[in-house]
Amino acid sequence: MHRRRRTAIIVSALLVAAPLLAACSNEARPGAAAVVGGDRIEVSTVQASVKDVRSAQERAPESEQLIKGTGQLGRAKLYELIVAEVVERAAHDAGVSISRKEIQDGRAAFVQQAGGEEQLAAMYLQQRGVAPDQLNDVVRRDILVGKLATAIGAANTPEGQQKVNKSFTVAAKKLDINVNPRFGVWDSQKLELGDYKAPWITQVTKEQQPAETA
Template identity: 75%
Template sequence: MHRRRRTAVVVTSALLLSVPLLAACGNEARPGAAAVVGGERIEVGAVQSKVKAVRVAQERSPQAEQLVKDSGQLTRAKLYDLIVARVVEKAAEDAGVSVTRKEVQTGRAQLVGQAGGEEQLAAMYLQQRGIAPGQLEDVVRRDVLVGKLAEAIGATNGQEGQQKLNAAFSAAAATLDIDVNPRFGTWSDQDLALGEYKAPWITQVTQSQGAPVSGA
């Protein structure tokens, strides 16, 4: 299999601090915005909509009680996810990297096969990464894009590769001038962190052929 198909990327959306759902933005100049990234607003309503979709999926799961218990930081995690998506897109654009619909479909089909079916895949992403079924396609696309970016900049192996990848994302984040509603915390381009979340938010894992993209 081509090398890029052996490169799986885990986009970690676990966050350490809980933040309540917001009714309005704390910045009067941008009412209703949870963040502004590259001059584009991420509305509080968009964050809440993603949270609601996950909660609905969790409540329908046989593990509903445990899933809800383990996702107390979901609101902040979803904002973090939305910011990450734009940072990844910018870094890929800067490197001249893109993905086709066919590549996303291929990546998803591989994951479905590894998980044992669509339902099993959806359950795995919900449990491990707090992703609702309707959000899965975007997440798979982003993971494929990060894998191709890592390959394009020579960041597919070891600690040095991870540093290269993080540097590319930090540079992209800096050009996007990310401004986060203080109620969610502050964003750090250097640490790729929101609030007091300091752990690396993208972990590159080079796996053997057929290895799944797993959550953290």
């Protein structure tokens, strides 16, 4: 059956290391890392997210390499929080929602593809700077992006990728995103925070068929 659509996230994010870069300049309210759709993302929220990742990295066998490779995590984690809101808005505008069962089933499929729960957690930590306790939220977003692509008829083509990116851009502009200068300048057209942009944003329409089992 061709019911399932997989985003490139499980391919690109697990096989291509995403650079986690530093910080640059915009305006947000005092104490906020960003304001998205009128809602604040607190600096303390970003700091807590960074702390979770650093703690997970320190426990990993290759801790020194992971920490060195992620540089300043603040911008990358704020980007992740902003994009989560952008995806939610784009999905809402397209009439797309996601159930708990879909999240559970999707995570189970990702676990199978990765070769186990520990392997999946390690891959997300290594390639995307995602701590184990952040994994469910990120998996949920990944699946939602796939459902959005299906809903708007975005095929596995460059044109399809542009179609999904356009839905993100429209959603981002509606949310009127403002970022604290310490984290950089948000660009709703390019979906970038400073010079940081996650690779999967431009690859969301690629499909991955479920692995066949013997």
